[in-house]
Amino acid sequence: MGSWLMLLVVLSFVFAILAFAAVLYYFLAQAFHSKDALVVDTPEEALERKI
Numbered sequence: 001m002g003s004w005l006m007l008l009v010v011l012s013f014v015f016a017i018l019a020f021a022a023v024l025y026y027f028l029a030q031a032f033h034s035k036d037a038l039v040v041d042t043p044e045e046a047l048e049r050k051i
Contacts, residue, residue, distance in 0.1 A: 041049065
């Protein structure tokens with residue numbers, strides 16, 4: 001019974017870590033749009049762009 005309980009605890013920790021990583025990835029993907037990374041500016045456009 002003890003080894004089954006340890007396995008259950010380890011699996012719950014793994015699930016919690018993966019769930020936290022998925023939530024973090026979701027919010028970071030919403031915050032940083034990948035479409036902006038594909039835009040290549042000329043030096044003049046880069047100077048005019050507001051950060």
